[in-house]
Amino acid sequence: MIILKLGGSVITRKNASEPTLDTENLTRICREISESSYENLIVVHGAGSYGHLYAKEYEIGAEINSKKELERKKQGFSKTQNSVKDLNAMVCEHLQKQGIATVSIQPSSFIKTENKRIIKADLDLIKQYLELGFVPVIYGDVVLDANEKIKMAVVSGDQLIKYLAENLKPELVVLGSDVDGVYNQDPKDNPDAELIKVVRSRKDLLSLDSTKTVDVTGGMGGKIDELLEIAKNGIESEIINANTNNNIKRALNGEKEIGTLIR
Amino acid sequence: MIILKLGGSVITRKNASEPTLDTENLTRICREISESSYENLIVVHGAGSYGHLYAKEYEIGAEINSKKELERKKQGFSKTQNSVKDLNAMVCEHLQKQGIATVSIQPSSFIKTENKRIIKADLDLIKQYLELGFVPVIYGDVVLDANEKIKMAVVSGDQLIKYLAENLKPELVVLGSDVDGVYNQDPKDNPDAELIKVVRSRKDLLSLDSTKTVDVTGGMGGKIDELLEIAKNGIESEIINANTNNNIKRALNGEKEIGTLIR
Numbered sequence: 452m453i454i455l456k457l458g459g460s461v462i463t464r465k466n467a468s469e470p471t472l473d474t475e476n477l478t479r480i481c482r483e484i485s486e487s488s489y490e491n492l493i494v495v496h497g498a499g500s501y502g503h504l505y506a507k508e509y510e511i512g513a514e515i516n517s518k519k520e521l522e523r524k525k526q527g528f529s530k531t532q533n534s535v536k537d538l539n540a541m542v543c544e545h546l547q548k549q550g551i552a553t554v555s556i557q558p559s560s561f562i563k564t565e566n567k568r569i570i571k572a573d574l575d576l577i578k579q580y581l582e583l584g585f586v587p588v589i590y591g592d593v594v595l596d597a598n599e600k601i602k603m604a605v606v607s608g609d610q611l612i613k614y615l616a617e618n619l620k621p622e623l624v625v626l627g628s629d630v631d632g633v634y635n636q637d638p639k640d641n642p643d644a645e646l647i648k649v650v651r652s653r654k655d656l657l658s659l660d661s662t663k664t665v666d667v668t669g670g671m672g673g674k675i676d677e678l679l680e681i682a683k684n685g686i687e688s689e690i691i692n693a694n695t696n697n698n699i700k701r702a703l704n705g706e707k708e709i710g711t712l713i714r
Numbered sequence: 715m716i717i718l719k720l721g722g723s724v725i726t727r728k729n730a731s732e733p734t735l736d737t738e739n740l741t742r743i744c745r746e747i748s749e750s751s752y753e754n755l756i757v758v759h760g761a762g763s764y765g766h767l768y769a770k771e772y773e774i775g776a777e778i779n780s781k782k783e784l785e786r787k788k789q790g791f792s793k794t795q796n797s798v799k800d801l802n803a804m805v806c807e808h809l810q811k812q813g814i815a816t817v818s819i820q821p822s823s824f825i826k827t828e829n830k831r832i833i834k835a836d837l838d839l840i841k842q843y844l845e846l847g848f849v850p851v852i853y854g855d856v857v858l859d860a861n862e863k864i865k866m867a868v869v870s871g872d873q874l875i876k877y878l879a880e881n882l883k884p885e886l887v888v889l890g891s892d893v894d895g896v897y898n899q900d901p902k903d904n905p906d907a908e909l910i911k912v913v914r915s916r917k918d919l920l921s922l923d924s925t926k927t928v929d930v931t932g933g934m935g936g937k938i939d940e941l942l943e944i945a946k947n948g949i950e951s952e953i954i955n956a957n958t959n960n961n962i963k964r965a966l967n968g969e970k971e972i973g974t975l976i977r
Contacts, residue, residue, distance in 0.1 A: 525815035525848060532818055533806050536799065543796050552788035555795055560823035563839060573836065576826065579858050583865060585788060595842050602846060 452491040452581065452621040453703060455484070456612050459499025459591065460629045461693045462542065470501040470534055477545050480627070480699055485549035487703035491581045493615060494542070494553075497608040498591040501538040505531040511593055512567060512604045521602070528603050531593045532559055539590045546586065554585040558592035558606050565597035567604045569614045578619070589615075609674055616681045616688075624678070624686060625702045627693030632711030633671060650675060650713045651682075678713040687714045715754040715844065715884040716966060718747070719875050722762025722854065723892045724956045725805065733764040733797055740808050743890070743962055748812035750966035754844045756878060757805070757816075760871040761854040764801040768794040774856055775830060775867045784865070791866050794856045795822055802853045809849065817848040821855035821869050828860035830867045832877045841882070852878075872937055879944045879951075887941070887949060888965045890956030895974030896934060913938060913976045914945075941976040950977045 457480065464471040484492070498506075506512075509527020536557065543553040556577060563571040577587050589611055596604040616624050630638075631646055633656065638644040650656060656675070671690075678688045691698045691710035698709055720743060727734040747755070761769075769775075772790020799820065806816040819840060826834040840850050852874055859867040879887055893901075894909055896919065901907040913919060919938070934953075941951045954961045954973035961972055 521846075522815070525846065526810070526813075529806070529810055529815045529817065529848070533803055533810065533816075536803055536818060540796055540799055540803065543792070547789070547792055547796065550789075552785070552792045553796075554792065554822065555799060555820070557818070557820040557823045559817065559839075560820045561836070561839065563842075573824070576822075576824065576858060579826075583784075583788065583858075585792070595839060595846075 453489050454493045454612060454615055454621045454624045456608055456626045457496040458628045459497025461627055462496060463499030463501055465499045467500045472541055480693060481545040481549045483700040485551055487700045489703050492586050494586060494588045495608050495611050496542055496590045498535045501534045502531055502591055505534055506605050512601055514600045515602055524603060528593050535590055535592050543588050552585050553588045554580045556587050556589040559594050562594050562606060564594055564604045564606055574618055609677060613677045613681060616686050621686060624688035626688060626690045627699055628690055629694055631692045632690045647711050648708050650711060682713050716752050717756045717758060717875060717878055717884045717887045719871055719889045720759040721891045722760025724890055725759060726762030726764055728762045730763045735804055743956060744808040744812045746963035748814055750963045752966050755849050757849060757851045758871050758874050759805055759853045761798045764797045765794055765854055768797055769868050775864055777863045778865055787866060791856050798853055798855050806851050815848050816851045817843045819850050819852040822857050825857050825869060827857055827867045827869060837881055872940060876940045876944060879949050884949060887951035889951060889953045890962055891953055892957055894955045895953045910974050911971050913974060945976050
């Protein structure tokens with residue numbers, strides 16, 4: 452089994468002022484998935500401009516201090532849920548056009564968090580869909596939170612990746628992002644920045660260039676911490692640039708060290 | 715708590731050759747819901763032309779006799795799921811426009827059937843959404859079936875109604891349909907057909923006109939059997955014409971005998 456993450460910045464125009472699909476990227480990526488050979492596949496996608504705009508405007512996950520604020524947040528929850536569901540429908544539709552039998556899985560229908568971490572999620576149905584040869588397509592969503600102070604939370608694609616990996620034990624996790632992988636310096640500022648091919652611990656990041664801060668743009672630092680946790684269970688993950696032609700296809704076909712491998 | 719069913723024939727153009735929304739009806743019904751006073755509400759909607767076309771073409775729920783047939787049915791499952799999800803997104807969006815904080819609930823993410831009857835469905839999240847004052851919007855969908863011969867099934871809005879009613883014990887179930895209620899004869903053929911105001915058992919249907927067949931157009935007979943089952947638990951349900959202005963609003967406000975009451 453492979454779990455493939457499609458970053459919100461890859462399939463949507465993340466900085467758009469309204470939810471906007473990156474149709475060209477999505478079409479190409481779905482074709483690459485259909486052309487690759489996997490036994491079982493789960494696709495996890497981020498929300499990009501379909502989620503962040505609403506979640507930010509309504510501050511889903513922030514403390515609720517009044518009834519008015521609760522009502523406003525419920526409206527925000529409702530709008531966010533519908534918007535990310537729209538994106539998911541389009542991802543499924545594009546995969547279907549390539550002949551892939553998708554099954555959409557809606558986190559808010561079966562997942563609950565506590566302090567923004569998943570505490571309830573029955574994965575039996577996902578396992579059964581996989582056994583039948585479906586490709587489950589799950590996504591960043593809003594969910595109920597057991598903490599009475601916040602009541603609602605965002606569950607990100609990255610958190611889903613970690614939860615699914617720990618519970619379903621895939622052979623590989625592929626993270627399709629909009630960068631080539633992890634650098635020892637920020638490649639935007641430093642022409643000498645080098646791509647780190649393999650990360651085995653946080654130390655591997657620091658040892659390459661101990662005098663400079665490790666690139667943590669786009670929350671890469673947090674991502675790697677979660678991936679290192681997964682690696683402890685023997686599950687490899689690789690961060691690749693999904694904007695580069697055929698990278699996803701190569702990764703799904705088992706090619707390694709396309710980007711940064713975390714093992 | 716009230717459970718309101720919106721029939722697929724009310725919110726979609728059921729006989730259209732492709733999925734078609736009845737925007738006018740849906741807009742009016744959502745306004746009526748927003749204008750009525752309910753404490754807790756669950757909306758269940760049918761699939762209409764968004765589901766039946768695909769489910770019929772791919773015969774979801776029929777026996778699978780070959781690998782080729784399984785692959786074809788999986789494609790059909792995938793397309794049906796996406797299509798009914800589209801309809802659900804539009805229902806939620808129309809309710810949101812009236813200021814209602816909806817939460818979409820996707821049956822295929824948490825429900826499983828055996829021989830086409832629900833055997834697995836954790837309703838805890840729905841209860842918690844209701845406690846927060848959300849309006850859960852659940853719908854007819856395709857799901858996994860434990861019977862190895864069929865593997866997949868359609869779970870109809872009517873079956874959801876029964877399952878939710880038995881487990882959540884609402885005060886009332888309102889069925890918004892495209893007829894005024896149950897008649898003792900088919901009103902299309904018989905100008906003398908009379909609307910039955912109250913049904914307490916199957917006998918009430920027959921006694922009115924024992925020489926003629928009771929109107930069972932549109933599966934009304936099966937519907938009533940399920941509603942009589944619910945009535946045994948002390949839950950009243952009423953079949954009303956949702957195409958008539960203000961009927962939904964009146965029913966949600968507690969008015970009785972608008973159509974046919976099953977108690």
